[in-house]
Amino acid sequence: MTMSARYLQSYECLARRVALFNANNATPQRRVVAALGLSVGVRDTPSTCAVPLNSRPLLSIRTMSTSQPRRALNYDNINPHVKAAKYAVRGELAVRSEEYRAKLQKGEGKDLRFDTVISANIGNPQQLDQKPITFFRQVASLLENPQLLEKEDVLVGALGYKSDVIDRAKRLLQEVKSVGAYSASQGAPGIRESVAKFIERRDGYPASFKDVYLSNGASSGVNTLLHVICAKPETGILIPIPQYPLYTATLSLLNARCVPYYLEEHKGWGTDVSAIRSSYEKAIEEGTDVKAIVIINPGNPTGASLPAEDIKSVLQFAAEKSLVVIADEVYQTNVFQGEFISFKKALRDLQKESPGEYDDIELASLHSVSKGMVGECGHRGGYFELCGFDPKVADEIYKFISIQLCPPVMGQCIVELMVNPPNEGEPSYELYKQEYDGIFNGLKERAFALFDAFKRMEGVECQSPAVSSGPSVHVSWSNYTNIS
Secondary structure, three states, X not given: OOHHHHHHHHHHHHHHHHHXXXXXXXXOOOEEEEEOOEEEEEOOOOOOEOOOOOOOOOOOOEXXXXXXXXXXXXXXXXXXXXXXXXXXXXXXXXXXXXXXXXXXXXXXOOOOOOOOOOOOOOOOHHHHOOOOOHHHHHHHHHHHOHHHHHHHHHHHHOOOOOHHHHHHHXXXXXXXXXXXXXXXXXXXXXXXXXXXXXXXXXXXXXOOHHHEEEEOHHHHHHHHHHHHHOOOOOEEEEEEEOOOOHHHHHHHHOOOEEEXXXXXXXHOOEOOHHHHHHHHHHHHHOOOEEEEEEEEOOOOOOOOOOOHHHHHHHHXXXXXXXXXXXXXXXXXXXXXXXXXXXXXXXXXXXXXXXXXXXXOOOEEEEEEOOOOOOOOHHHOOEEEEEXXXXXXXXXXXXXXXXXXXXXXXXXXXXXXXXXXXXXXXXXXXXXXXXXXXXXXXHHHHHHXXXXXXXXXXXXXXXXXXXXXXXXXXXXXXXXXXXXX
């Protein structure tokens, strides 16, 4: 048999295998078969071979490794709502700052005009040298390594742990078993009970642990609520401007509509119901189905703390228009002027004043361990409480969070410490109070130092800081025309 005949016989044999394989397995767009470590390209019909008989060599054989890679994803075909979302606090400037930080750490920053990067793009207290509260960290250390509890004498005698630290760690471990294990999707029941008792002490009204949902920081709670509320592209959510960009970014991801309402700078960045009403009516005229209003109180980034009358007006407007109220209250312990009034308390006061009139208001209130004197951003702990929601809607909220299994268990434990810190007369109270007050006064001093500095600058108007997010600044750029 000649060489050509052997080639032809081999070709016909391999072509039959290709045809059989392609008929049973391959797709019309591209049929490829692997035979003895080789691959053969074949046209769209299984009976036709891609290799012309008059070519040399007769078989076009190539290894799979030489084929061009074909990625399924590129910038043009990914979810357009992800591309449309903007989250400036973690955007280009933040990314660039981390590149500079890494460069400096490697000793490669000789070309830079600075030797330190301070990130002020987001509330991240401990990155800016806020010290963690000792009670929290001591309890956390025992939760992470329960074997330490076998040496209580060493903990107390050599390491300075107080008895209430050890007792709290034991109680939390009894509740969660291990911080490395999943908890109930809504959060550990005993920790939710502590949150409910905190809300009762704060507001003077009953709260049920059944209405409390522990979360992966307040941001996770916002994400849950907006996912449930935003049922269609025409859904609109009233958002305060200026605002924390979490809300607009999440609405972009959900392909829902932001309905901006503007805060009143000349009134200390207060909430004006007439401005809210105007934004609402404009949105309705444009075909938006407005379903909820977001209130950030105390304000971020404005630093405003709403008085009782403003809160009452917002709740009355929500009742009139059947809007869900989302109260972002993560800065509630940072108030320097006046007092913090929760939306839950204001709602219960309103319902007490006018029985039956405001019973259908749906309120979701959020809090977090990330801000305030706790500042445990990295532990990702928070909660939201539902008031007035249809039980079937609450069931769907539970289903949504159950898909994510559970919030971080250590974060849940930090929430419990936040809402149930050492009480007066307990062994850890004195140090806790000293550290808490020291952090609070330090934040207050820095906020007012900024206020005084801006106040002395020509062409700058500055609101007095009500909370630790800092003073709000307005610059008259006509005074700085030579800045390049």
